[in-house]
Every structure is written in C-alpha cells, then in structure tokens.
Amino acid sequence: MSLTTNSEFGVRPRIWFAAYQFLWHLLLPLAFVRLAWRARHAFSYLHHIPERLGFGYSKPISQGSIWIHAVSVGETRAAQPLIEAYLAEGESVLLTHMTLNGRRTGKQLFAREIAAGQIRQVYLPYDLCWSVEHFLKTFKPKFGLFMETEAWPTVVFRCKEIGLPLFLVNARLSERSALRVNRFGKAGRALFQAFTGILAQTEFDAGRYRSLGVKNVVITGNLKFDVPLNPQLLAKGKEWQKELHAGNRLLVSAASTRDGEEAIILKAWKDLLLSNAFAIPPLLCLVPRHPERFLEVADQINNTGFKFRRRSEWAGIPSECAGLDVVLGDSMGEMPMYYGASDLVLMGGSLLPFGGQNLIEACAAGCPVLLGEYTYNFQQAALDAINSGAAKRIQGELLLTEPIALMEALKELLLNAAELVKMSAAAKAYSTEHQGATNRILAALDQQNLR
Structure with a gap:
C-alpha cells in the first residue's frame, strides 16, 4: 500500500x-489471545x-458483489432491508462482520441466501495493510x-487509493465521538473525508460529519425503522x-442490558416488589446484550433471592412463569418475542453511559419505552420517541445503592x-412514521452510477 508516501494525505x-x-x-x-479467552x-x-488475516476463504470465490460491512448484531439487523433490496434486484452480497454474534445473526437472518450462494459471509480482516490488500484482491x-460507525483507516x-467506492451508510456520529476524532487533527x-460519501441518519449526525470537512453528506434517515x-x-x-x-x-x-445495569435494575425491582403497590406483582424479563454474560447475570439474579428461571430451561409456555419474579432471557434472536409479551420496555445501555440500545424495535412492537439518561447513540430517535409520547425518560439520578428514580418511574x-x-x-405510530430510509439510501447510491 502506498498511503505512507501519498502526498494527498499530508505529512502528519x-x-x-x-x-x-x-x-x-x-x-x-x-487480538488472538482475546479470541482464545x-x-x-x-x-x-x-x-x-x-479470515481475520485476509486468507483462508473457501472456494468458489465470487467477485463483483456488493460489499456490506456490519460489525455486530445491531448493524447486521439494520442492514437487513438494504441487503434484501439488493438481492431482489439480482445482486450478490459480500457480508462481512467483526464479531461472532454479528456473524451468527447474519447466518440466522440469511441462512437460505447463504446456502444458495447469493450471500457470501466472512470476517473483515484485521486492519493491517497486507491483510486488507489480500481481502480486496480476493473479492x-x-x-x-x-x-x-465503522471507519477502519487501512x-x-x-479503497480510496484504488478507486473502490466506499460509503458510510445509516451513519451516526455522537458529539463525544466527533470530539474524539478532532483530537487526531487532520489525520x-x-x-x-476519504469515504466516497456519507449517508447520515439525522441532521445531528450530518452536521458533525460536515464539521470534519466531509463534503458529500446526505441525510437518509434510520434503516432500523x-x-x-x-x-x-x-x-x-x-x-x-x-x-x-x-x-x-x-x-x-x-x-x-449492559454490564453494571443489571445490578441497578434488580435493586429497583426488589424495591418495587417490596412496595406492595401491586395486588399481583409484575414480572421482570431481563435480557442481557451479550450472551457471554448470561451466566454472570444469572448469578446476580440468584444472589438477590429472586425466584427466577432461564429462558433456555423452559419451552416458553407462559404458565411456567407462575410464581417467578424474574425471567432471564438467555436466548439469541428472540427479542421480538420478548417485546410481544411486554407491557413496558426498559431500554438497556441508557442507564449507564453506553449510549443506549435500539429503542426503535421495541416501538415497532407497540411497546412503551422507559429510557435512562444516556441515549446519544440514538439521539434523534430518542428525542422523537419522547416527543411523540412513545417513550419517557427517567427523572432523577440512578444510583446503584438506591435507584429510587427507576423504581418510581416503573x-x-x-x-x-x-x-x-x-x-x-404512540409507539406504533412513531415507528411507522419514520420508515423509508432503505429507499432513500438506494436512491442516493443510484445517483452515484455505481452499477
């Protein structure tokens, strides 16, 4: 690769x-020690x-596909309507991931298309010159x-050097991330600026990309709708x-939910049940974000003294919930089921500074949503949901020892x-009103004469 000698990028x-x-x-x-761990x-x-080094791909190798990179679960699900639209046009898709859970999700969503050869699924290689070069020459x-948010420098x-058009789509950039990018200065x-174009979710996101000197920015909405x-x-x-x-x-x-949030939720839930405000106590379904934490969270629930059961241990028959305080949702790909059963959703990632998880899917299922303070990953979506009456934000400080604000909100x-x-x-109306990003993205890309 010639980047280190390309004057276009400047000395620094x-x-x-x-x-x-x-x-x-x-x-x-x-990186390999981490995988082994x-x-x-x-x-x-x-x-x-x-594959993580840009090699070891099984034959046959199909070239000329549309390459879509979805790092993990959320991005893979968001890419689904875009992938389906390209498949319907007869295109083949190269679908890359960085995480095991992202790859699992892609395989679950597109098992038939992968088997038919319409989709090729591999890991994006680590961001080394030689691994990236071999990956690009192979496919x-x-x-x-x-x-x-994916922007691997190599x-x-x-892609810019070899003239391969590369777009950041459904793009979002929080204020915190924009400040972090600016700390690196021109680099x-x-x-x-090296992306061919950026198709941003909201005006907030577009403005932050423009502040970085990006010229080709278009607002197309959020694919998650x-x-x-x-x-x-x-x-x-x-x-x-x-x-x-x-x-x-x-x-x-x-x-x-994310690491540290379960302890807050379980303490608030215990206080809620002890308040004796309900003739028949409600049931909590706790669904951790990452499957490798299922065992850890099960131990936390058990240590609180709650009567609970793991989803993996029962057939999903509702009567098996009788007498339980908590159900641990230790399953993958079943969030629509949990949403369908819910009267209220407490959105993980928003109680501690993780930026919030996807509230849009919950709203699409018609679930009222309760949000914590931290929703910068879904800034516009959270504001719109609150303004539409689909969501409420917890008022007050969330303390691990005394999460009174959460208990009172529940x-x-x-x-x-x-x-x-x-x-x-309101949640159903809100989710329907904001649909259409797929068509806007396809229209914006078609204007680039890429095919």
Whole structure:
C-alpha cells in the first residue's frame, strides 16, 4: 500500500498511519489471545481465524458483489432491508462482520441466501495493510457500504487509493465521538473525508460529519425503522402476554442490558416488589446484550433471592412463569418475542453511559419505552420517541445503592393502564412514521452510477 508516501494525505496523517500500522502489528498477538479467552464460553470464536488475516476463504470465490460491512448484531439487523433490496434486484452480497454474534445473526437472518450462494459471509480482516490488500484482491467488490460507525483507516484509505467506492451508510456520529476524532487533527478528519460519501441518519449526525470537512453528506434517515419484526416470534410473545394478562399480571422487559445495569435494575425491582403497590406483582424479563454474560447475570439474579428461571430451561409456555419474579432471557434472536409479551420496555445501555440500545424495535412492537439518561447513540430517535409520547425518560439520578428514580418511574407507569395503552399506540405510530430510509439510501447510491 502506498498511503505512507501519498502526498494527498499530508505529512502528519502519513506519520500517524505508519504508527497505527506498527501498533496493530505489535498488538496482533493480543487480538488472538482475546479470541482464545472468549472461546472459554463459545469455541466458535476460534473458527475462521485465517479470515481475520485476509486468507483462508473457501472456494468458489465470487467477485463483483456488493460489499456490506456490519460489525455486530445491531448493524447486521439494520442492514437487513438494504441487503434484501439488493438481492431482489439480482445482486450478490459480500457480508462481512467483526464479531461472532454479528456473524451468527447474519447466518440466522440469511441462512437460505447463504446456502444458495447469493450471500457470501466472512470476517473483515484485521486492519493491517497486507491483510486488507489480500481481502480486496480476493473479492474485488463493486462498491462497499459500511454500516453506522465503522471507519477502519487501512480499509478506508486503501479503497480510496484504488478507486473502490466506499460509503458510510445509516451513519451516526455522537458529539463525544466527533470530539474524539478532532483530537487526531487532520489525520482523524482525513479518515472520514476519504469515504466516497456519507449517508447520515439525522441532521445531528450530518452536521458533525460536515464539521470534519466531509463534503458529500446526505441525510437518509434510520434503516432500523425499516427492519421487519419476525411475525412468528411476535405472535408467540403476544400469546405469552395474553396468558399473563388473564392472571392480571404485567411484564416489563429490560432489553439489551449492559454490564453494571443489571445490578441497578434488580435493586429497583426488589424495591418495587417490596412496595406492595401491586395486588399481583409484575414480572421482570431481563435480557442481557451479550450472551457471554448470561451466566454472570444469572448469578446476580440468584444472589438477590429472586425466584427466577432461564429462558433456555423452559419451552416458553407462559404458565411456567407462575410464581417467578424474574425471567432471564438467555436466548439469541428472540427479542421480538420478548417485546410481544411486554407491557413496558426498559431500554438497556441508557442507564449507564453506553449510549443506549435500539429503542426503535421495541416501538415497532407497540411497546412503551422507559429510557435512562444516556441515549446519544440514538439521539434523534430518542428525542422523537419522547416527543411523540412513545417513550419517557427517567427523572432523577440512578444510583446503584438506591435507584429510587427507576423504581418510581416503573411504578408510576405500571399502575397507569390508560397511559400504557396511549404510549403503545404512540409507539406504533412513531415507528411507522419514520420508515423509508432503505429507499432513500438506494436512491442516493443510484445517483452515484455505481452499477
């Protein structure tokens, strides 16, 4: 690769890039140690190791596909309507990931298309010059679409050098991330300027990319509004909800929770049940974001003294929830079922500074949503949901020792059936109103004459 001698990028970015490559080579052994460590919980982390170095692809190799990179679960789900649109046009897709869970999600969503050869699924190699070079020469895609926040310097700069169009789609950039990019000066700004174009979710995001000197920025909306919920799982959840309601019992799902949030939620839930505000106590369904934490969270629930059961241990028959305080949602790909059964969703990632997880899917299922303070990953979506009446934000400080604000917010909503019904209707209207990003993205890309 010639980036280190390409005058277009300036002296400092070239020095930065050389240092970046040196650091990658230095830390490469640690990347494999990390995979081995994670393999304690899932041996699949050690599968396809050569792909992470840009080699070891099974034959046949199809070239000229549309390359879509979705780093993990959320990005893969968001890419679904875009992938389906290209497949419907007869295109083949090269789908890359960085995480095991992202790859699992892609395989689950597109098993038939992968088997038919319409989709090729591999890991994006580590961001080393030689691994990226071999990857690009092997697959020779028509153009690339990186989902949301992915901007690997070696990949981005090399695509620019060889004239391979590369777009950042469904792009988002928080204020915190924009400040972090600016700390790298011209080197950081050059990274985003090297994209052929950026298709941003909101005006907030577009403004931050423009502040980095990016010229070709278009606002296309959020693809997550176009992602269909699995109707079978949603119906299964509704059956669960129906049986719970027959016993006058409500269900709260704490969805996609992150490390540290479960302790806050469990303390608030214990205080809620001890308040004796309910003739029939509600049920909590706790769904951690990462499957490798299922065992850890199960131990936390057990240590609180709650009566609980793991989803993996029962057939999903609602009557098996009788007498339980908590259900641990230790399953992958069943969020539509949990949403279908829920009367209220507490959105994970928003109670501590993780930026919030995807509230859009919950709203599409007609779930009222309760948000914490930290929603910068979904800034516009959260504001719109609150303004539409689909969501509420917890008022007050969330302390681990005394999460009174969370307990009071849960109690207030669960005791107000009329408000939950109103919020449910608002959630459905909100999710429908903001659809259409897929068509806007396709139209913007078609204007580039890429095919």
